[in-house]
Amino acid sequence: VTIRDLRVTGATGATGDGINATGVASLTLNHIQADANARDGINLSSLTGATTITDVIANSNTANGLRGTSLAAVNISKSAFTSTFNNNTGDGINIASLTGVLTVTGITASSNTGSNASDGLDVGSGGTSATISTSTFSSNAGDGINLNSTGGSFSGAVTLTTVTASSNSADGVLAINLATGTTTTISGGTFNSNAADGLEIGRASCRERV
Numbered sequence: 652v653t654i655r656d657l658r659v660t661g662a663t664g665a666t667g668d669g670i671n672a673t674g675v676a677s678l679t680l681n682h683i684q685a686d687a688n689a690r691d692g693i694n695l696s697s698l699t700g701a702t703t704i705t706d707v708i709a710n711s712n713t714a715n716g717l718r719g720t721s722l723a724a725v726n727i728s729k730s731a732f733t734s735t736f737n738n739n740t741g742d743g744i745n746i747a748s749l750t751g752v753l754t755v756t757g758i759t760a761s762s763n764t765g766s767n768a769s770d771g772l773d774v775g776s777g778g779t780s781a782t783i784s785t786s787t788f789s790s791n792a793g794d795g796i797n798l799n800s801t802g803g804s805f806s807g808a809v810t811l812t813t814v815t816a817s818s819n820s821a822d823g824v825l826a827i828n829l830a831t832g833t834t835t836t837i838s839g840g841t842f843n844s845n846a847a848d849g850l851e852i853g854r855a856s857c858r859e860r861v
Contacts, residue, residue, distance in 0.1 A: 654681070658683075658684040662688040662689055666690060668693070671695075674698070676698070676700045677700035684707075684708040692739070695720070702724065706732035707727075707734050714740060714741040718745045722748070723751040725746065734757065737760065742771070743770070743772060744760050746775065747775040748777045755782070757784075758786045760772050768792050770788075776803025778806070786814055789816060791819045795822070796823070806833070808833055810837075810838075821845070822845055
């Protein structure tokens with residue numbers, strides 16, 4: 652299923668998501684704008700196959716910019732245009748659970764400032780590996796990036812390359828439940844002026860703070 656070249660704005664009511672997709676296989680969202688909706692800009696659940704999100708703007712929603720639950724592999728990127736998940740009352744991107752690879756490239760998830768300590772990117776549980784590059788997660792009310800907020804862990808490597816996560820009200824990057832024996836690689840990046848740590852990485856019993 653492919654959805655492209657679409658704007659959805661101003662959805663109202665208790666179920667007022669801009670886009671809501673459940674039980675879809677291999678979903679592609681390309682050049683989508685989902686803004687100023689009463690719930691999530693984009694709400695995805697129980698998807699199979701790869702979910703590909705390219706050149707998506709999901710800003711100024713009353714809940715999350717993008718929310719995903721029970722996803723497989725997820726790829727969020729910028730190509731010809733831009734991908735932003737800014738100024739939402741919830742998280743910029745909230746992935747409650749996934750079973751595959753998370754890839755994030757060239758996006759911005761900043762200035763999400765709701766009362767529930769909104770993160771730029773929040774992953775609840777699961778995933779085989781995560782690669783995040785050339786992206787900005789700054790000035791959020793919670794963490795810039797939280798990779799295991801409900802205690803689950805990526806089973807494989809976590810790689811951050813040229814990531815900016817600064818001026819957040821908690822950590823720049825929080826990832827404290829990574830699996831034993833996995834590799835975490837951080838190349839370049841800026842993690843300045845966060846209220847807590849710039850980087851808090853490791854297992855719950857063995858943390859590294861910067």
